[in-house]
Amino acid sequence: MSEVGVLVVGVGRAGMVHARNFAAGVPGAHLVGVSDPNEEARQRAADELGCVAFADFETAVLDERVDAVVIASPTFTHASLAIRALEARKSVLSEKPLASSLEEAAAIAAAVNNSGAVFMIGFMRRFDLGFRRAAQLIEAGDIGEPLLVRSTTRGPGLPPSWAWDVERSGGLVAEVNSHDLDTVRWMTGQEYLTVTAVGRAAKRPDLAEQHPGFVDTLVVQCELDGGALAHIDGACPATYAYDARVEVYGSEGVVFAGSPVEGPLLVRKGQAHRDPVPGWAHLFAAAYRNEDAHFAAACRGEAVPIPGITDGIRALEAAVAINRSLREGRTVVVKELR
Numbered sequence: 001m002s003e004v005g006v007l008v009v010g011v012g013r014a015g016m017v018h019a020r021n022f023a024a025g026v027p028g029a030h031l032v033g034v035s036d037p038n039e040e041a042r043q044r045a046a047d048e049l050g051c052v053a054f055a056d057f058e059t060a061v062l063d064e065r066v067d068a069v070v071i072a073s074p075t076f077t078h079a080s081l082a083i084r085a086l087e088a089r090k091s092v093l094s095e096k097p098l099a100s101s102l103e104e105a106a107a108i109a110a111a112v113n114n115s116g117a118v119f120m121i122g123f124m125r126r127f128d129l130g131f132r133r134a135a136q137l138i139e140a141g142d143i144g145e146p147l148l149v150r151s152t153t154r155g156p157g158l159p160p161s162w163a164w165d166v167e168r169s170g171g172l173v174a175e176v177n178s179h180d181l182d183t184v185r186w187m188t189g190q191e192y193l194t195v196t197a198v199g200r201a202a203k204r205p206d207l208a209e210q211h212p213g214f215v216d217t218l219v220v221q222c223e224l225d226g227g228a229l230a231h232i233d234g235a236c237p238a239t240y241a242y243d244a245r246v247e248v249y250g251s252e253g254v255v256f257a258g259s260p261v262e263g264p265l266l267v268r269k270g271q272a273h274r275d276p277v278p279g280w281a282h283l284f285a286a287a288y289r290n291e292d293a294h295f296a297a298a299c300r301g302e303a304v305p306i307p308g309i310t311d312g313i314r315a316l317e318a319a320v321a322i323n324r325s326l327r328e329g330r331t332v333v334v335k336e337l338r
C-alpha cells in the first residue's frame with residue numbers, strides 16, 4: 001500500500017481531532033473524506049479540511065480510495081459501522097468504548113477474525129508520553145510488583161446527551177472511565193476478577209430522573225487476577241479542569257502520571273499559579289497524533305495494531321460489570337459475564 005486513504009466516520013468532538021490530524025499530515029496516510037448523517041457537520045468538516053463529504057456510509061466505505069476507517073460516532077453505532085467496514089476489508093480504528101454490549105463486541109471480534117484486516121481501539125493514553133513512560137518504568141521492574149493502582153478521570157463538562165443513556169452508551173463508566181479501565185490492565189498486565197462500584201448523581205440528579213442509572217460521580221474497587229487491587233473513580237461535570245491521573249504503587253516504589261494542571265509554575269505576591277488542563281483534546285493532542293500515526297503504520301504492515309480488539313473487549317467487560325454492580329448493589333465477578 002503506498003499511502004493509506006482514510007475515512008473519518010462521525011465528525012463531532014473526537015472525529016474532528018482525528019480528521020484534522022489526517023488532513024494536517026500523518027506519515028503514510030491522507031484524509032479522503034468524512035461521513036456523517038448530519039449534513040451541516042459533514043459539510044463543515046469537508047469545507048475546513050478540503051476532503052469529500054460522504055452523505056452515505058455505504059458509499060463511503062466501498063469507495064476505492066478508502067483503505068481505512070476511523071469510527072468516531074456515538075457508541076451505539078460502533079458495532080454496525082465497524083462490522084460493515086471490516087466486511088469491506090477496510091482497516092478500522094474505533095473510538096472507545098468498543099460497543100454498547102458484549103454481544104456487539106463479540107460480533108466485531110468475529111468480523112475482525114473473518115476479515116484479517118487491522119483493528120485498533122482508541123485508547124490514546126497508550127500513546128501519551130507521560131503515561132507511556134510510567135508503563136515502561138513498571139515493565140522495567142522499577143517499582144517491583146504492581147500491588148495497587150489508583151486511576152482517576154474527571155471531565156470539566158458533561159459528554160454529549162446521547163451518552164447519558166446508560167443502556168445505549170454505558171454511561172459515565174464507558175464514556176469517561178473506559179480509559180482508566182484500559183490503563184489499569186496496561187500498567188499491571190493483569191485482568192479484572194471482581195468489581196464493586198458505588199455511584200451518585202451528585203451534581204445532576206435531574207439527569208438521573210430522565211435516564212435511569214445515570215451517575216456523575218463514581219468509585220470502583222477492583223481485584224485483579226495477579227493479586228493487585230485497583231481503585232478507579234470518575235466524575236463530571238468537574239468544572240475545575242480535565243483531570244486524568246494514574247498512580248501505581250508497587251513492592252519497590254510508586255509511579256505517578258497525569259495532572260490537572262500544566263505549564264510553568266508562577267509564584268508572586270504570596271500566590272502560586274499553574275494553568276488548569278482545559279480538556280481531553282488539548283491534553284492528549286500529541287497522543288492522538290501518535291495514535292493516528294501508529295494506526296497508519298499498522299495499516300501499512302509496519303506496526304502491531306495495539307491496543308486491539310482484545311483490549312477493547314476486556315475494558316468493555318469491566319465497564320459492563322461495573323454498571324451491573326451499580327445497578328444491583330453487589331460485587332460482580334467479571335467472568336460471570338462471559
Ligand SMILES: NC(=O)c1ccc[n+]([C@@H]2O[C@H](COP(=O)([O-])OP(=O)(O)OC[C@H]3O[C@@H](n4cnc5c(N)ncnc54)[C@H](O)[C@@H]3O)[C@@H](O)[C@H]2O)c1
Pocket residue numbers: 009010011012013014015035036037038041057071072073074075077095096097122123124160175280
Ligand atoms: N478517546 C477519547 O478520549 C474520546 C473523547 C471523546 C469521545 N470519544 C468517543 O468518540 C465517540 C464520539 O463521541 P463524540 O464526543 O465525538 O460525540 P459527538 O456527539 O460530538 O459526535 C458524534 C458525531 O457522530 C455523528 N453520527 C451520529 N450517528 C452516526 C452514524 N450512524 N454514522 C456516522 N456518524 C454518526 C453525529 O452526527 C456527530 O457529528 C464516542 O464513542 C466517544 O466515546 C472518545
